[in-house]
Amino acid sequence: MSHRFARKLGWNALGLAIFAVMVFPVFWMISTSFKTNDQINSLRPTWFPGHPTLGHFENALHKPYFWTDVKNSVIVVLVAIAVAMVFAFLAAVALEKYRFTGRKAFLVLLIGVQMLPGIGLIIPLYVLLAHVPVLHLNLVNHLSGLIVVYISAVLPFSVWTLRGFLMGIPKELEEAAMVDGSSRLGAFVRILLPLVAPGLVATSVFAFITSWNEYIFARLLLNDGSTQTITVWLSNYTAGSKATDWGGLMAGSTLIAIPVVIFFLLIQRKIAFGLTAGAVRG
Amino acid sequence: MGRPRRRPLVWRRVVNGSVPYLLVSPVVFVLFAVLAYPIYYLVRISLEKFGLFELIQHHGVYIGLDNFRSVLHDQIFWHTLLRTVVFTVANVSLTIVGGTLIALLLKRLWTAVRILLTVGLILVWAMPPVVAVQVWIWMTNVQNGVLNYVLTTLHIGNYDGHNWFDSPFSSLAMATTLIVWGALPFVVITVYAALSQVPHELVEAAEIDGARAWRVFRDVTMPVISPILYLLTCLSILWDFGVFTQVYLLITQPAIVPANYVMGVYLWEEAYFKTDYGRGAAISILTLVIVAAMSIFYVRRMVRVGEVA
Numbered sequence: 001m002s003h004r005f006a007r008k009l010g011w012n013a014l015g016l017a018i019f020a021v022m023v024f025p026v027f028w029m030i031s032t033s034f035k036t037n038d039q040i041n042s043l044r045p046t047w048f049p050g051h052p053t054l055g056h057f058e059n060a061l062h063k064p065y066f067w068t069d070v071k072n073s074v075i076v077v078l079v080a081i082a083v084a085m086v087f088a089f090l091a092a093v094a095l096e097k098y099r100f101t102g103r104k105a106f107l108v109l110l111i112g113v114q115m116l117p118g119i120g121l122i123i124p125l126y127v128l129l130a131h132v133p134v135l136h137l138n139l140v141n142h143l144s145g146l147i148v149v150y151i152s153a154v155l156p157f158s159v160w161t162l163r164g165f166l167m168g169i170p171k172e173l174e175e176a177a178m179v180d181g182s183s184r185l186g187a188f189v190r191i192l193l194p195l196v197a198p199g200l201v202a203t204s205v206f207a208f209i210t211s212w213n214e215y216i217f218a219r220l221l222l223n224d225g226s227t228q229t230i231t232v233w234l235s236n237y238t239a240g241s242k243a244t245d246w247g248g249l250m251a252g253s254t255l256i257a258i259p260v261v262i263f264f265l266l267i268q269r270k271i272a273f274g275l276t277a278g279a280v281r282g
Numbered sequence: 283m284g285r286p287r288r289r290p291l292v293w294r295r296v297v298n299g300s301v302p303y304l305l306v307s308p309v310v311f312v313l314f315a316v317l318a319y320p321i322y323y324l325v326r327i328s329l330e331k332f333g334l335f336e337l338i339q340h341h342g343v344y345i346g347l348d349n350f351r352s353v354l355h356d357q358i359f360w361h362t363l364l365r366t367v368v369f370t371v372a373n374v375s376l377t378i379v380g381g382t383l384i385a386l387l388l389k390r391l392w393t394a395v396r397i398l399l400t401v402g403l404i405l406v407w408a409m410p411p412v413v414a415v416q417v418w419i420w421m422t423n424v425q426n427g428v429l430n431y432v433l434t435t436l437h438i439g440n441y442d443g444h445n446w447f448d449s450p451f452s453s454l455a456m457a458t459t460l461i462v463w464g465a466l467p468f469v470v471i472t473v474y475a476a477l478s479q480v481p482h483e484l485v486e487a488a489e490i491d492g493a494r495a496w497r498v499f500r501d502v503t504m505p506v507i508s509p510i511l512y513l514l515t516c517l518s519i520l521w522d523f524g525v526f527t528q529v530y531l532l533i534t535q536p537a538i539v540p541a542n543y544v545m546g547v548y549l550w551e552e553a554y555f556k557t558d559y560g561r562g563a564a565i566s567i568l569t570l571v572i573v574a575a576m577s578i579f580y581v582r583r584m585v586r587v588g589e590v591a
Contacts, residue, residue: 011390015399018384022463023402026409028428029417045428087308094305106306111584113317115577117524119546120570123327123553123562124320131340152316155309213410215527220554231412235531246420253413264408 033057033251040246056247060255063248065225069233072222076143076229077211080150081204087151088158089200093192095159096166114156118216125149126220141227149217154207161206165199166192202267209260230256321570328563342560349564358540358548359565366523366545369454374518376462378511381469386499388474400471407467415531418460422446447533450542457529461522469514476510477503509587516580524573526550545569 032040034052060066095103129145130138139145173191218229228236234252238244328349330342353359388396421429430441447453480503488498526546533542538551549569553562 008390008392011387012392012395015387015391015395018387019395019399019402022399022406022466025414025417025421025463026405028421029413032420041426043426043431045426045431087312090305091309094302098302098305100299100302103302106310108581108585109313111581112574112577113313115520115573115580116317116570117520117526117546117573119524119526119549120566120573121317121320121324122549123559123566124324125316126554127327127332127337127559128320128323130337148316152312155312159309209408213412215412215531231410234412234416237416244423246423249416250420253416257408257410257413260410261405261408265404268404 029250029253033254056251059248060252068226069228069230073230076146077208080147080211081207084151084154084158085204088155088162091159092162092166095163110156110159122220140221141224145221150211154210158203158207161203162199165196169195205263205267209263324563324566327560328567330560332560334557349561352561353564362543362548369544370522373458373461373522377465377469377518378515381466382473384470385473385477403467403470411527414464415528418532422456447537453533453542457532460528476507480506520577
C-alpha cells in the first residue's frame with residue numbers, strides 16, 4: 001500500500017514540476033512587468049516583486065501609437081468577424097440542411113484550404129493589394145486590405161465549426177415549424193437562429209483570437225506606426241532603443257495577452273469542435 | 283387541371299435547388315478572390331521578371347522557367363529545405379511524444395493536481411505567439427536572462443553571459459522550445475480527451491493479468507488513440523513546416539542569416555524583403571506544392587473518418 005502511495009506521490013510531483021515549467025514563462029512575464037528597473041536589471045533575478053510598481057504599464061500605455069494600434073486591431077478584427085460570420089453561417093446552413101451536388105467537394109476544399117501556410121501567399125496578396133485589379137486601388141497601408149485577408153483566413157474554420165453546432169440541432173424542431181405553415185426561411189430564422197447563437201458566439205471568439213494574434217499579414221500589409229496592428233506594435237517595441245526596456249516590454253505583452261486569455265477561457269470548453277479541423281494553431 | 287399546375291412546380295424546384303448554391307456563394311466568392319486568384323497570380327509572377335520596378339508598372343516580363351531554375355540551382359534553397367525538414371521532425375516528435383506522455387500522466391494525478399496542470403496548460407495555450415516570443419527573448423537574454431541564471435545556479439554548467447543565438451543550431455533549438463511549449467497544450471488536452479474512450483475494464487484486466495505499463499499502452503490504449511494521434515501529427519507537421527512568426531521574431535533581424543533560415547523565413551527574406559517577387563513566387567510555389575502534397579494525408583483521413591459527411 002505504501003509503495004503504491006509513494007508511486008502516486010511521485011507522479012503528482014512530476015505533474016507539479018511540469019506545471020511549474022509550463023507556466024513559468026507566463027509567470028515571469030507578469031512578475032517582470034511589476035518589478036522596478038533595478039530588480040529587472042540586476043544579475044540576480046527577483047522572483048516576486050516585493051514592492052510592485054505600475055510604472056511599466058504606464059510607460060507601455062504612453063508609448064507612441066499604443067492606443068491607435070489597439071484601435072486598428074479592434075476595427076480590423078471586428079469588421080472581419082462580422083462579415084465572416086454572416087458568410088460562414090449561410091454556408092454552414094447550406095452544408096447541414098441541404099444535399100447538393102458539389103457539397104462534398106466544397107467540404108474537402110475547406111479543410112484543404114485551412115492547411116495552406118499564409119507565408120506562401122504573401123507575394124501575390126502583397127502585389128494584388130498594392131494594385132487591386134478592376135478597382136485600381138492601393139490597399140497596402142489601409143486597414144481594408146488586412147480586413148479582406150482576415151475574412152478569408154477565418155472563413156474555412158468558421159464554416160466548419162458552425163456546421164458542427166448546426167448538426168447538434170434536431171431536424172424535428174425545424175420540421176415542426178414548417179408544418180405550422182412557416183416557410184423554410186421563417187422556420188430557420190425563428191427556430192434555428194436562437195439555437196445556434198451560442199455556436200455563433202464561440203466561433204466569433206475563435207475568429208477574434210486568430211485575427212488578434214495574427215502577425216505575418218499585419219506586418220506585410222501595414223507598415224506605418226499609425227496604421228499597424230497591436231501585434232506589430234509589440235514586435236517593434238524594442239526597435240531603435242539602446243537599452244531594452246524589459247519592464248515596458250513585459251507590461252505591453254501582458255496587456256495584449258489579457259483579452260485573448262479572457263476570451264479563450266470563455267470558449268475553452270466549446271473549442272473541441274473545431275480542433276480536428278485545424279482551427280486554432282497551437 | 284394537371285398542366286397549369288405542373289409549371290410552377292418545376293419552377294419552384296429550380297428555385298429550391300439553387301438555394302444551397304446561393305447560400306455558399308459568398309464564401310466561394312471570397313475564397314476565389316483572396317485565394318484562388320492569388321494562387322493563379324502567383325504562378326503567373328513566378329514565370330516573370332517581377333521586381334520593384336514591375337510592381338510600380340503593374341506588370342512583369344515573361345521569362346519562362348528562369349526563376350525556378352535560379353531557385354533550384356541555389357544551395358540556400360536546398361539547405362533551407364533540409365534544415366526545415368529536420369526542424370519539423372524535431373518539433374513534431376517532441377510535441378506528439380511529450381504531449382501523449384503528459385496526457386497519460388494526467389490520468390494518474392490527484393484531481394486537484396490534474397485541474398491545476400490543466401488550467402496551466404490552457405493558460406499557455408491562450409498566449410498569443412507574438413507575446414510568447416517577447417517573453418522568450420527576455421528569458422534568454424545574454425546579460426541577465428533568467429535561463430542562464432537558472433542553468434548556472436543548478437550547476438548544469440557555466441552559462442554566465444551565454445549567447446543562445448550565436449549559432450544556427452542553438453538559435454533554432456531555442457525556437458523549438460518556444461514552438462513545442464506553445465503546441466503542447468493542444469496535444470495534451472486532445473489526447474487526454476481521446477484517452478477517456480479507452481475501455482477502463484480492459485486496462486484493469488490487462489493489469490491484473492500482469493501486463494506491464496508499456497504493453498497495456500501498446501495493446502489497449504494505442505489502438506484507441508492512434509486515429510487522433512495521426513491527425514495531430516499531420517496537423518503539427520503542416521504547421522511546423524510553414525512556421526514563420528516564432529522563428530523570425532525570436533532570432534530577430536540582424537541575427538537572421540541563410541545558415542538559420544527555415545522555409546518561412548527564407549520566403550520572407552528572399553521573396554518579400556529583397557523585392558525580387560518573381561523569384562519569391564517560385565519559392566512560394568515550391569513550398570506550397572510540398573505542403574499540399576503532405577496535406578493530402580490529412581485530408582484523406584478526415585474524409586475517411588467521416589468528418590466530411
